[in-house]
Amino acid sequence: LTQRFRTLPEVCAAAVYSSRGGLSSVAADLDMSPSELSKRLNADKAPCDPRPLHADHVAAIVKATGDQRPVLYLVEMFMTDRDAQKRTAVNQLTKLLPELQNLLKTIKD
Numbered sequence: 001l002t003q004r005f006r007t008l009p010e011v012c013a014a015a016v017y018s019s020r021g022g023l024s025s026v027a028a029d030l031d032m033s034p035s036e037l038s039k040r041l042n043a044d045k046a047p048c049d050p051r052p053l054h055a056d057h058v059a060a061i062v063k064a065t066g067d068q069r070p071v072l073y074l075v076e077m078f079m080t081d082r083d084a085q086k087r088t089a090v091n092q093l094t095k096l097l098p099e100l101q102n103l104l105k106t107i108k109d
Contacts, residue, residue, distance in 0.1 A: 029064035
């Protein structure tokens, strides 16, 4: 994840935009407007109107989307033990494989 995303807000944006309900649904769960959430997810792209993404927002995004990538990004970012990083990756793959297999079956049917 740390190779794919530069910042935590980028990971959160990916979680929001790839979620089932998208930006509007997640914004509603966070009790803010879609434009407000969008500005917070893209604060680095609007330096004239910076609206940071707070830790509470990150937790709420994970809860609303069910996407754990923001948490895993932080774990990966601060883990210095390469073997531990590899174990984490293997654990993630182990959890994702059955889901991917089910999705492939759905596509084939």
